[in-house]
Amino acid sequence: MLSFLVALGASAAPLLATPRSAMTHADWLCYAQAHSHIAERFGSKTIAIRRYFFARGRQLGHELVRCADDFTLKPHDWMDPREHEKLEDERQDCRGRSYGFLYEQFHEQGYTIFTPCSLRAETIEQAAAFTRTAGGRDRLLNAAHPAVLDIATDTDTEGFLAFLHERTPFAFQTLNFKYGTAQPAHSDVTHFDTLPTRGLMAAAWLALEDVHVASGPLIVYPGSHRLGLWDMAQLGIREDLPLRGVVPNSTAYPLYERVLAETITERGLASELMTDVKRGDVIVWANSLLHGGGPVLDPNATRLSQVTHFFFEPAAMFWVPRLSPEDRHLHQKYPSEWAALSEASRRRRGRSLAAREPKP
Numbered sequence: 001m002l003s004f005l006v007a008l009g010a011s012a013a014p015l016l017a018t019p020r021s022a023m024t025h026a027d028w029l030c031y032a033q034a035h036s037h038i039a040e041r042f043g044s045k046t047i048a049i050r051r052y053f054f055a056r057g058r059q060l061g062h063e064l065v066r067c068a069d070d071f072t073l074k075p076h077d078w079m080d081p082r083e084h085e086k087l088e089d090e091r092q093d094c095r096g097r098s099y100g101f102l103y104e105q106f107h108e109q110g111y112t113i114f115t116p117c118s119l120r121a122e123t124i125e126q127a128a129a130f131t132r133t134a135g136g137r138d139r140l141l142n143a144a145h146p147a148v149l150d151i152a153t154d155t156d157t158e159g160f161l162a163f164l165h166e167r168t169p170f171a172f173q174t175l176n177f178k179y180g181t182a183q184p185a186h187s188d189v190t191h192f193d194t195l196p197t198r199g200l201m202a203a204a205w206l207a208l209e210d211v212h213v214a215s216g217p218l219i220v221y222p223g224s225h226r227l228g229l230w231d232m233a234q235l236g237i238r239e240d241l242p243l244r245g246v247v248p249n250s251t252a253y254p255l256y257e258r259v260l261a262e263t264i265t266e267r268g269l270a271s272e273l274m275t276d277v278k279r280g281d282v283i284v285w286a287n288s289l290l291h292g293g294g295p296v297l298d299p300n301a302t303r304l305s306q307v308t309h310f311f312f313e314p315a316a317m318f319w320v321p322r323l324s325p326e327d328r329h330l331h332q333k334y335p336s337e338w339a340a341l342s343e344a345s346r347r348r349r350g351r352s353l354a355a356r357e358p359k360p
Helices: 002-008 010-017 025-064 099-109 121-131 146-152 155-165 237-244 250-267 335-356
Strands: 111-114 139-141 169-177 193-195 201-207 218-220 282-286 291-293 305-312 317-319
Touching: 099 111, 099 155, 111 155, 121 146, 121 169, 121 305, 146 169, 146 305, 146 335, 155 169, 155 201, 155 282, 155 305, 155 335, 169 335, 218 282, 237 250
Parallel strands: none
Antiparallel strands: 111 282, 139 169, 169 305, 193 317, 201 282, 201 305, 218 291
């Protein structure tokens, strides 16, 4: 512990001394080891990260690190909702489902269906019309269309995510789909992750039209979010790559899909086809919930949808695990990548606050 204090210098001493800090000596030691590991991966690029941690250490508290005795960073802890006060929340979404019920379902199953009241029918129709312009079966990534941005920064959706996670969300990516994807099962943490606490992300999938079984509805694996992050490391793929002759980058992803499918079968994980989803409904799922696309029975049937991916405060570093092999630097994501979404969110929040202010 002494060596860690010396390494941090006097700037860290107030953090350890303050009674408002939830971090124990063990927490700090664990954080030191984890941060040292990160520093080795990033070199001089960690200077800004360190300053961020030290400046906000008091507010972040034990969220800085959730790690085991071997200093392995742990994912977001999923709580048992049955004794949580939020079960009594009587607010309702726009289909009359109570927030308390949705909260319990989300933490138990890893997903829930929420219908925001703040999304206008006109906005949904504009986004649907835009999504129909996609060529072939292509997806539209981070589109700057006003309706897409309005959906991504919808106030009810952001508020509901904050309610579920007790953290402040911010959108960092949008994807618009004209057709079903039939995508194999996966965990979003394989594509997007956070440090120093892993798994501070979630997804909100908006149906831009009613979902039909022939169009390839989403498939989810209820409760799978409680079994781990489901990344390549958990499946033991990283260590096997050299033996399999696979280069540890994006070409390894098909191997991930195959091993995960085998694991799902071996463990007998049950799936659910999300067919009871109407236009305006939002499927919210947890960071490590296993999910994919169902079989497309009618290739001409559209499945107009928009998925928005969110990170949560106080994440300080953003990276892509599937592109970050153990022997190389982490593949980072930077806030400049979602600058348009951040600006749209600021504008929307400004309008929301202005709408609440009494007129003179």
